[in-house]
Amino acid sequence: MRPLTDEETKAMFEKLSKYIGENIKLLVDRPDGTYCFRLHNDRVYYVSERILKLATNIARDKLVSLGTCFGKFTKTHKFRLHVTALDYLAPYAKYKVWVKPGAEQSFLYGNHVLKSGLGRITENTSQYQGVVVYSMADIPLGFGVAAKSTQECRKLDPMAIVVFHQADVGEYIRHEDTLT
């Protein structure tokens, strides 16, 4: 377990900012104590300092997880967000997409969001903007990348993809083993 290097921090923050924009600083400067990012087994954990101190007592090979896992660095040193970060992305998300109840299940199985399943979308979402996907009951289901801007979405044919799937909460069941 170690703090992130500058490159790593940059890579991660760039990725995060796609979803929550400048709200990142709300993650770093929190009123309820110091929170920090730590790298452990190529995974980035977001954790309170108090917990971090206790966790330093635990041997590296015995420590499985701490705080919240945000994602991992791939072998090519790119950062990939995990669905476990959704808890922090959803409240700060700038651009949101709501899917209809019928399309919920499809998205939770790892499929892209189609125009037919699109319930609502935030105004002026640009193309390739990171978006958080919600159900119509405002339950965050995952996140992805807008395939089309809001304007283009209006005149799309129903089977066209609106949001590219990146992560969804169905992974808690489908990929339980690879979450950490």
Added chain:
Amino acid sequence: MGRKLDPLRKVPRGPGRKARKQHGAENELKNILQEDTEAKRMSSRGRKRALKRRMLQEQKAAAKPPAKSNANAKLKIGEKKVLPGFTDDNAEWLKPVKRARKEEDEESEDDSEEDNEEEEEGDEMEEVENGMEEEVDEEMEEKSDEREDAEEESEDEDGDDEEEEDGDEEEDGDGEFGESLSLSDSDDLQDDYGTSSGDEKDLLPIERASKKEKKKQKSEEALTGEESTIQLNVDSEELFQLPTEEELEKELSTAPDLVTVQERIKDIVGVLQNFAQRGGGRTRQEYLKVLKKDLATYYSYGDYMIETLSELFPVSELVDFLEACEVQRPITIRTNTLKTRRRDLAQALINRSVNLDPLGKWSKTGLVIYDSSVPIGATPEYLAGHYMLQGASSLLPVIALAPQENERVLDMCCAPGGKTSYMAQLMKNTGIVVANDMNADRLRSVVGNLHRLGVTNCIISNYDGRQISKVLGGFDRVLLDAPCSGTGIISKDPAVKTNKSVQDVQRCAHIQKELILSAIDALDAQSQTGGFMVYCTCSITVEENECVVDYALKKRNVKLVPTGLDFGKEGFVRFKERRFHPSLRQARRFYPHTHNMDGFFIAKLRKFSNTIPKPNKDEETETPSPDQLNEDKATKQKATKRKAPEENDVKDNTAKKEGGNEKMPKKKGGNEKTPKKGGNVKAPKKKGGNEKAAKEKGANEKEPEKKAQKKKVAIKKAHMKKAVKVTGNKNKKKVASKKKKMFKKKTNK
């Protein structure tokens, strides 16, 4: 008279206008009537009618017995004979059994009811026959009545059956007349004494008919009911005979017939509950033996499990328990209050056509799922972490632990994370929860669940629970959900029925004892808010529960405190030859048949001192109790099976016990201890200086030891280790017995 035939006409009820005016008139009338009762004046028609009625009555009485074509007519007649007088003369008839007599009484009552009915029927017949005639009669009468006085009028009208049944408002204050007629007349005339007469009279003919029908049905039902009870009585009087050995063996050779086995189980349970009344001189042991065998076949249990369970429960409860283990417990979920509220969750699930209910008064977050058209473990709400699938019983330990905000809490065996997430939820994601589990594969589900449920205050580690106290300490609360034989969750895993043996339970018990000591060591007694640990297992055997807690009470400065759960059964204080600390009453046991949740054991301990009590040398000579011997045997069995690193662990435990709270290096601890015992360890140990140790070791261990002496030095070293271990165990015994005394002193204080 037309008004009588008009069904739409509403007949006014109760006292009329006149009655109100004539206050106190009733009393006067009463006096007059009383005088009148003896010398009855009747109009000529009235007299005629009375005569007619009497005649009819007699006829009916004569015709009655053959008219009864019911199957039970015979029975009734018999009773009738008995009925007339319960005099001393026929007292013998009534003698047989108290119960039988009661029945007769009931039947006789019934009979009289039947009589009434018959009479009513008869009256109706009359009514039909004379329908027109009488109407005319009445009219005439009424004309003449105008001249007659009030009394007579009432008499007349009352005397007329038809009038009475059709319900006339003028029929008040006619009691005396009825009485006067009662000699000859039927009972139902007697019935409408006073005010009660109003009800029946207002009924329409159809209603009356239906009422009669109902009455008849009722009485018939009652009769058949009685018959069935009679049948039952006959059955139960047939005493159950225990099958002989040969019969049983014969049965064994063929495939067992489950129906007969089940019946025999029932019979034996019945006999055992009322043992004095059994037929034949078979002993209770014999009955129990057959019962156990039958239960094992019927519910397909192994001998050991049946034996263990029958030690835990009385027979009737045992059957209930086994029956309950065949049924799945209801699916329960726990609301994740970190993300949602129970009401919202319930609403969301109801919208997905899930049928649910709150779990119980004791849980504010639990919901019971009765049925659902969608898989409850894959709804979007589940994936979004709004709830956790969790048995009702696994909520209890966390409720008992009651973690507070900003505390440091340890969950020693956390997989799959249900209890851990509940703790984090109770702590509102503040403080620190350390979730530990030995099994790395099972930790994956912990990671998934904790992240899904939005728990952020958690550290997940992969230590052996027995070592965690060396790594981390100073916790405010510790939850130890120890690995166990799973005898409480047979409904979840029916394999437990057959595949558990004494060794399995003892192995579990041994690990549990190590774990509980480690858990207590990780606790901080000086904690402001805590210093509590909860020990729980999903097993119901005493070896894994009370024994373990009792062991911890002897080994560490802990005491039992109430769990804070207002239900559940008390822990055992005495079980077979074992006697536990009386405070074990505060532990709680849960059973599937009494609480409809998995079998569970929960004990809450409080650590009151961080020092580890030292063994007292004065009491070294004391012989260990059989219980402790068993324990030690278990440890030894365990130890022989285990590999080197675990051996170290055992040794280390013992070392700690002796060496106070100083943490010594493993080998040192062993070596330091040996001189205390006086001189060279190797020689006295192996050459039989300590007989007990040698005995316990068993033959197969002794021999290799002798060989080893002759062989290489390296092997000798290994044996040195063993020897050290043995002394450790011996010391354990002494420590235990001594600590028992110390504890008593403490509690006395």
